[in-house]
Each structure stands twice: as structure tokens, then as C-alpha cells.
Amino acid sequence: MxxxxxxxxxxxxxxxxxxxxxxxxxxxxxxxxxxxxxxxxEWPKRSTGSGMCCILLGAMMLMFLGFVVGLMLYQQFMRPATVRRYQGFCSIPIPNDIREIVSTVDEEAGEDFVNALREELDLGDSVEKISVLNNGHRVNFIHDFNDNTTGIVDDERCFIMDLEPELVLSPELFITGLEQGGQFDVSRVRSNVKAALPALQELSRAATELAAKCFSRPIYRLYRDEGVVIRKRSADDPKHDYIQFSGKHVLELKIDNLPEILAYEKKIKGN
Structure with a gap:
């Protein structure tokens, strides 16, 4: 008991x-x-509301962290390869012969070359900027592959025309050829164009590089009377207005109504 x-x-x-x-x-x-x-x-029962909030907040943070990590991995491994930028100077020998193939690794020009075309190159993914030094006169060519336009920026005025792939090599192929010492066709071709009047009031929004360069300059669109026809130059042809090399041929460009443009600009300034 x-x-x-x-x-x-x-x-x-x-x-x-x-x-x-x-x-x-x-x-x-x-x-x-x-x-x-x-x-x-007996202990008093605790409220489970704050606990559930903490769990949900932690789960949301984990989901956000996973999304950020996944996005970084996608950008690192799944994004398309881009062409590296190329900047440098280029000297293109201009041959006497109608058809001539030269290599960029050649250090000396032979007797067949009367002079050389010197250019400053700035090649990106989709835009080629080529500054041509011709007898002390600098002219900038801008080839925009996004907008499919070619711009010519001179000291006094600008011209814009459709990009011609038969004369302008794509940035990727152009860069590869320059870096690997490839061969380029530097035969000279002739192109006659006309400028439309009056001058353009504005450019397409897509051609941002060209619009920035041509600010405060009159801009004219160039057309071909006979379509896109490139012919070999002749010794009897008159002097060209512009010349450039963009990976395919040395293009000599002649603006047939350039005197009309000069008279138009003189009249505008007089008013």
C-alpha cells in the first residue's frame, strides 16, 4: 500500500x-x-501563419535563384556565336589588268600595279565601316547588313543606296579572309548611278550609324537607271567620283548627275 x-x-x-x-x-x-x-x-497552441509565410518565401527565393542560374547558363552556352570585331588598315593594290587575284599575304606589289587603295577598316557583326583614303581625301562607306543599305559619307553630303552583295563581302567572310591571308578579287568594276532630288529629309530608323554620320548634311538616294548591272571598267571611262573595296572587286562609282546636285545645293544656300 x-x-x-x-x-x-x-x-x-x-x-x-x-x-x-x-x-x-x-x-x-x-x-x-x-x-x-x-x-x-499543456502549452498554448502556436499560430502556423508565420511559419507558412516563411516556407513560401523560401520556396519563391529558390525558384528565382534557379531561374537566374538557368538564364546565365543559357546565355553562356546557347547563345549564337558572334563574329569578333576587326579593326586595322588595308592597302589594296590596283592592277592594270582587267582580272587579277591578289593575296593579302603578299608584301610587295609587282610591276602590274600602278597604285594602291588605302583603307581603314572597322568590321563588326553586321556593319562594315570603311574609310577610304584617296589622294588625301577621306570618304566613309558604311555597309549596314541589318538594314541592307550602303551609305557614302563625304565632307559636304551623304548618299544612300541598296547594299549590293555582289560587291560587298559579309563581315564574317571578310574578317576570316583578312585574318587567314586569303585571296581577294581586286579587279576593277564600274558602276554609274544617279541621285534623286530633292534631298531626303530623314533616314530610316534602322540605319542608325549612317544617320549619326550624316547629321546636318544633305542626303541623296542613289539609283541605277539600268538596274543592278556591274560592268568592267574601260580605259576610256571618265574619272570616278568614289572608289572603294569591300571584299569583292574595287568599285569605281560615278554619279552621272553630280553637277545637277551641286547646282541644287548652291540654289538652296542662296535662298
């Missing part, structure tokens, strides 16, 4: 060994063999 002298936090449980035999203490409490069971105080 166990005597309980005072109330406690221990709950006793009766263990029945033999046939039930109940005994009572004078105070009315049941006496029995005991197995102690501890009663823990």
Missing part, C-alpha cells in the same frame, strides 16, 4: 496482479500498487 501524503502532479495507475482487492484509506482515496505517469502541463 502506498500512502499519499499530499497532492502531487503524479497520476497513479492501478496494476492488477491478483483477483481484485480494493482497499480504501480513511480519507477516501483508493490504494493500489502504482506505476507513475508524469503529467506535462
Amino acid at each position: 502506498t500512502v499519499i501524503t499530499k497532492p502531487s502532479g503524479i497520476l497513479t495507475k492501478q496494476v492488477i496482479i491478483n483477483p481484485p482487492q480494493l482497499e480504501f484509506e480513511p480519507n477516501g482515496k483508493q490504494a493500489c500498487d502504482e506505476e507513475k505517469i508524469e503529467i506535462q502541463p
